Amino acid sequence: MHFFLQNHMYVPFCRLRQMMLVMVFRMIDYLRRETRNGIYRFFGIFRLGVPRQDAGAVGRIVARLCLKRIYMDKASWHWKKEHGKLHIEPARKLNPHMAIVGESGSGKSNACKAIVRSLAARGIRVAVLDPHNEYLGLAGAIDASVYDAAHNGINVFELDGMEEKEKANELTNMFKRVFRLGDVQGYYLYRAILFTYSRVGAHGRVPSIHDLIYTFEIFKKHASPGEQRALEGISRRLSIIDIGAFSRSTPMEKVISGNSIFLLSGLHSSEAQSVYVEGFLRKVYGRMLLMEKSASPRFYVVIDEAEKLGQKSIVGKIAAEGRKYGIGLIVMAQRAKSIDREIRANSALFMAFYQREPEELNYVANLVAGGNELNRFVEVKKAIRGLGRGSAIISDSHERNPVIARFALSNDTGISLAYEVMKLAKGCCTRGEMLEKMAGLGFSAEDINAMVSRMRDEGSISSYALREMCRYDGEWYISAPRNSPEHDVCVSVAKRHMESIGVECTIYNSSYGPDIIAHYGRERIAVEYETGSKSRESTERMLALREKAYRRVLMIVNDEKISQYASFSSTRCVRLRDFLNATSFSSII
Secondary structure (H helix, E strand, O other): OOOHHHHHHHHHHHHHHHHHHHHHHHHHHHHHHHOOOOOOOHOOOOOOOEEOOOOEEEEOOOOOOOOEEEEOOOOOOEEEEEEEEEEHHHHHOOOOOOOOOOOOOOHHHHHHHHHHHHHOOOOOOOEEEEEEOOOHHHHHOOOEEEEEOOOOOOOOOOOOOOHHHHHHHHHHHHHHHHHOOHHHHHHHHHHHHHHHHHHOOOOOOOOOOOHHHHHHHHHHHHHHHHHHHHHHHHHHHHHHOHHHHHOOOOOOOHOOOEEEEEOOOOOOOOHHHHHHHHHHHHHHHHHOOOOOOOOOOOOEEEEEHHHHOOOOOOOHHHHHHHHHHOOEEEEEEOOOOHHHHHHHHOEEEEEEEEOOOOHHHHHHHHHHHHOHHHHHHHHHHHHHOOOOEEEEEEEEEEOOEEEEOOOOOOOOOOHHHHHHHHHHHOOOOHHHHHHHHHHHHHOOHHHHHHHHHHHHHHHHEEOOOOOOOOOOEEEEEEEEOOOHHHHHHHHHHHHHHHHHHHOOOEEEOOOEEOEEEEEEOOEEEEEEEEEEOHHHHHHHHHHHHHHHHHOOOEEOOOOHHHHHHOOOOEEEEEEHHHHHHOOOHHHHH
């Protein structure tokens, strides 16, 4: 009888013990979660000294992965409904970095906008690298300066604090990764970069992409046919990024001291965008090493489409060392595996939106589940497959179990006053045109004037006042002039006037050609505007080149400098005032 009771009572006793253990674990998990906030949410008191309705809430928590039971030493998990607010508190996490992954249209950018607003509200500065102009609506909300990457450039050759060989090695590795070059091509590239630094540095300048391409032209003159083909292949690839964006740099002190949005859509190739982002991050890294160490985050870089950077980029160094200096990263990508390994390893906050591709789904589910415990992994995988638009599973270094959160759809208009001003000024406009155009978009005259003054002080746009006693007199605005504001404004006004009198023309305005090419009858006429800043010898060389390529050359100068150019007998020289008051092109030429 004793033996019978002993064996038949053992199974119910085990079940009772398991039930008690589950209840104890649930109670401990509940108390830990609630007491960490200071007091129960039920009473509606403050959470860590911050009101429940504070601006730090970026979304709404709807479920949490919880332990259901333990049977035969195996844990069973389920998603328990929960009602709470999702707060982003970077200072309380192991490190400040965040990774956001998910398919296109799943809501990554929407969630990132909410996080950026929360960070800016806490006084943390943010720089957003925006490849598709999706964050323009944030500019007004976070008081951010807007930069067009095509004009506010990054010179990748400016690597402070390094020897020339170190600079050449860093740039070679970057170009090899972006353009997928082989080892032999990398060797030629390293030699060319090193030679460019010594050649251009002898004149006291920092090299540019254009200088590097010119170096390849020098190398090809002394190379064998096989080497010439290799050099030509590298030069052709680099020509993609031989644009103004990589010849001058935006001051990083100004960027790090405030909020900023960099619009990359003006760089029309993925290679150009990758080089720009890599150059920007290298600037941040160099600046970071000069900062004082900080226990709390003070500056974030947001990188959309981070898969373009690939593996072993400079972003890995920032991810590994940025925490000590208060520098954080927020990276977004469609595939978690495409993000640099250092980011995956050092992101305290990981957000996974909807995924459908099986291999990526398994990888993300394993990453969120925190291991290969079968039941936990299965529940996370099912939850990712069932996520709707705007919902994500979040794994937090400060939380034991992941949660499901929903983010409200953004109501950003996508219109930024700063961007619209900069875009209009790109083609040169008058003050009246600026007020009329911006008022048509719904902005008040007071806001327009304040923004124009601010952007002019920041250097985002420049102005020049015409006083030539003609219908074009007044204040003109231009964004990122290639030369001086006077030169580029007068070139744009000259083009306008020629078009108004029936002359077809285009602005060229580069070192390879004239300021304006006019088509008059069957003739191509070179039109140059001269401010008088160039020496006579330089002007003579320029005119000699123009006269070889064009039937006629027309030079426009202002009244103060007319005496400098009157002696050029082979070139027609005309005052700007006379040019802008002319009613026909034949009377000018």
